[in-house]
Amino acid sequence: MERSNYYIELQMYCRGRYMTIASFDRNSCEKIIHELFDELRGDHQASALRRLRINLLLNDTENSRTQLRSIHCTLDELAENTKIIIKKTFRAVNFE
Numbered sequence: 352m353e354r355s356n357y358y359i360e361l362q363m364y365c366r367g368r369y370m371t372i373a374s375f376d377r378n379s380c381e382k383i384i385h386e387l388f389d390e391l392r393g394d395h396q397a398s399a400l401r402r403l404r405i406n407l408l409l410n411d412t413e414n415s416r417t418q419l420r421s422i423h424c425t426l427d428e429l430a431e432n433t434k435i436i437i438k439k440t441f442r443a444v445n446f447e
Contacts, residue, residue, distance in 0.1 A: 364404070394422065398423065407420040
Protein backbone atom coordinates (compact mmCIF):
# COMPACT_ATOMS: atom_id res chain seq x y z
CA MET A 352 0.00 0.00 0.00
CA GLU A 353 1.26 3.43 -0.90
CA ARG A 354 1.54 5.76 2.07
CA SER A 355 1.03 9.52 2.07
CA ASN A 356 1.18 12.29 4.60
CA TYR A 357 -2.34 13.10 5.76
CA TYR A 358 -3.42 15.57 8.43
CA ILE A 359 -6.66 15.80 10.30
CA GLU A 360 -7.28 19.31 11.62
CA LEU A 361 -9.84 20.28 14.25
CA GLN A 362 -11.09 23.84 13.90
CA MET A 363 -13.58 26.09 15.64
CA TYR A 364 -15.41 29.11 14.25
CA CYS A 365 -14.41 32.27 16.09
CA ARG A 366 -14.69 35.95 15.13
CA GLY A 367 -15.71 35.32 11.55
CA ARG A 368 -13.12 32.66 10.68
CA TYR A 369 -12.05 29.11 11.47
CA MET A 370 -9.13 28.69 13.84
CA THR A 371 -7.13 25.42 14.10
CA ILE A 372 -7.20 24.02 17.63
CA ALA A 373 -5.63 20.58 17.04
CA SER A 374 -3.93 18.57 14.33
CA PHE A 375 -3.34 14.85 13.95
CA ASP A 376 -0.52 13.78 11.63
CA ARG A 377 -1.50 10.53 9.93
CA ASN A 378 1.15 8.87 7.78
CA SER A 379 -1.28 6.36 6.36
CA CYS A 380 -2.59 4.86 3.17
CA GLU A 381 -5.38 6.67 1.36
CA LYS A 382 -7.94 3.88 1.78
CA ILE A 383 -7.50 3.70 5.58
CA ILE A 384 -7.65 7.46 6.09
CA HIS A 385 -10.84 7.79 4.02
CA GLU A 386 -12.43 4.86 5.91
CA LEU A 387 -11.60 6.66 9.16
CA PHE A 388 -13.11 9.91 7.89
CA ASP A 389 -16.27 8.02 6.78
CA GLU A 390 -16.83 6.97 10.41
CA LEU A 391 -16.90 10.53 11.74
CA ARG A 392 -20.18 12.09 12.83
CA GLY A 393 -21.42 15.45 11.63
CA ASP A 394 -22.65 17.17 8.48
CA HIS A 395 -20.96 18.47 5.36
CA GLN A 396 -22.76 21.83 5.68
CA ALA A 397 -21.98 24.39 8.38
CA SER A 398 -24.84 25.62 10.59
CA ALA A 399 -25.39 27.71 13.71
CA LEU A 400 -25.25 24.51 15.79
CA ARG A 401 -22.20 23.07 14.07
CA ARG A 402 -19.41 25.60 14.71
CA LEU A 403 -16.65 22.98 14.83
CA ARG A 404 -15.00 21.54 11.73
CA ILE A 405 -12.75 18.57 10.99
CA ASN A 406 -10.67 18.75 7.81
CA LEU A 407 -8.82 15.98 6.03
CA LEU A 408 -5.71 17.41 4.39
CA LEU A 409 -3.04 15.92 2.15
CA ASN A 410 0.48 17.29 2.44
CA ASP A 411 1.41 17.78 -1.25
CA THR A 412 4.79 19.43 -0.72
CA GLU A 413 6.73 20.91 2.18
CA ASN A 414 4.50 23.99 2.44
CA SER A 415 1.36 22.99 0.55
CA ARG A 416 -1.67 21.16 1.91
CA THR A 417 -4.75 20.23 -0.08
CA GLN A 418 -8.08 19.96 1.71
CA LEU A 419 -9.70 16.70 0.60
CA ARG A 420 -12.78 16.53 2.83
CA SER A 421 -14.47 18.48 5.60
CA ILE A 422 -17.16 17.77 8.17
CA HIS A 423 -18.92 20.17 10.56
CA CYS A 424 -19.96 18.96 13.99
CA THR A 425 -21.36 19.89 17.39
CA LEU A 426 -19.29 19.69 20.56
CA ASP A 427 -20.77 16.25 21.38
CA GLU A 428 -20.02 14.98 17.87
CA LEU A 429 -16.49 16.37 18.11
CA ALA A 430 -15.95 14.48 21.37
CA GLU A 431 -17.09 11.23 19.74
CA ASN A 432 -15.03 11.93 16.61
CA THR A 433 -11.92 12.62 18.67
CA LYS A 434 -12.36 9.24 20.38
CA ILE A 435 -12.61 7.54 16.99
CA ILE A 436 -9.50 9.32 15.65
CA ILE A 437 -7.41 8.60 18.75
CA LYS A 438 -8.51 4.96 18.91
CA LYS A 439 -7.64 4.37 15.23
CA THR A 440 -4.34 6.23 15.59
CA PHE A 441 -3.40 4.21 18.69
CA ARG A 442 -4.12 0.95 16.87
CA ALA A 443 -2.17 2.03 13.79
CA VAL A 444 0.86 3.15 15.81
CA ASN A 445 0.97 0.20 18.18
CA PHE A 446 -0.23 -2.70 16.05
CA GLU A 447 1.12 -2.04 12.52
